[in-house]
Amino acid sequence: MPVPVSKRLGVQELADLNERFESACDGCLRHAVNERFGAGAAQMSSFRLEDVALFDMFWRVNQQARLVTLDTWRLRDGNGNVDTVMVQDTGCPLHNARIEAGTNWPRACGVWQRMVGEHGFNLFYRGPGWRLDCLCTGGRSSSLERFCLAGIDAWITGLRRDQGMERGNIGIVEWEEPRANYKINPLANWTFEEVRNYVEEHAVPYNELHDKNYPSIGCAPCTRAIESGEDPRAGRWWWESDPNAKECGLHLVALAARL
Numbered sequence: 001m002p003v004p005v006s007k008r009l010g011v012q013e014l015a016d017l018n019e020r021f022e023s024a025c026d027g028c029l030r031h032a033v034n035e036r037f038g039a040g041a042a043q044m045s046s047f048r049l050e051d052v053a054l055f056d057m058f059w060r061v062n063q064q065a066r067l068v069t070l071d072t073w074r075l076r077d078g079n080g081n082v083d084t085v086m087v088q089d090t091g092c093p094l095h096n097a098r099i100e101a102g103t104n105w106p107r108a109c110g111v112w113q114r115m116v117g118e119h120g121f122n123l124f125y126r127g128p129g130w131r132l133d134c135l136c137t138g139g140r141s142s143s144l145e146r147f148c149l150a151g152i153d154a155w156i157t158g159l160r161r162d163q164g165m166e167r168g169n170i171g172i173v174e175w176e177e178p179r180a181n182y183k184i185n186p187l188a189n190w191t192f193e194e195v196r197n198y199v200e201e202h203a204v205p206y207n208e209l210h211d212k213n214y215p216s217i218g219c220a221p222c223t224r225a226i227e228s229g230e231d232p233r234a235g236r237w238w239w240e241s242d243p244n245a246k247e248c249g250l251h252l253v254a255l256a257a258r259l
C-alpha cells in the first residue's frame, strides 16, 4: 500500500535525515518509530548476521517492533533456528509472509506451477535471467509487495554499502518510487566486522553458518561457503560469473509488482 502523500518527506527533509543519521543507528530507529512512521515501520529480516544485530537494536528502542520475514520455501534449516530463538527470547511476534499454494494468491501459484512444470524446480541454476525473469527471486519480489509491505510505510533492512553492487550507494533513508514506500538502512555504513562485534558484545543469537565461511546466507540451493580470499558474496548464486549480479530480487525495485 503506498505511503499517503501527507506522510511523504520533501527532498530537503530526506537529505537532512540522511545527514543526521549517517552515524546514528539508534537515533535513526528511534526517529523512525517515535517521530515518523510509528507502527508503520517494520524490519524485514532473513535472519542473517546484519538482521539479528539490527533487530537487537530495534527491539531496544521499540518493544512493539514489527518483524517480518519472507519465506521462500527454500530456506536452510529454518534460518538455523535463529528466528525461533529470537521470538522466544523477546516475545516479538514474527509475521511470516509466504505464498500458500492454491490459497492466498491463486494467480501467482498458477504462474509458479506452470514455471516448475515447464522448467523444473531448480530452474535458477540456468542463470540470472532465469531466477530474475522467470519468477524465482522476481516472484518473491512481488510477494514482498503483496504480503510484507501491506500496511507498512517504511521497511527497515540490514543492507550495507560495502556489500557492493547497487548497495554501494544506498542512503540511510530512501524513497522507493516503484513501491511508493520508504526503506531505512541503519547499517548502511557498517562493515561486516562491526556487525560481528556488535553481535558478540550483545550476545545476540545468530546463525552458526556464519562461523563456517558463510558470510552471506540465502536460500539453501543458492548458497555455499566461500573459500579463503573469495568475495563475501561469492557463495551466493555461485554458478553465476557476474560478480555484480549477486543480488536478491527483493532489493531490485525494477522487479516490483510483477504479478
Ligand code: SF4
Pocket (backbone or CB within 6 Å): 072, 074, 124, 131, 136, 137, 140, 218, 219, 221, 222
Ligand atoms: S535464492 Fe534461489 S531459491 Fe531463493 S528465491 Fe532466489 S533463486 Fe529462488
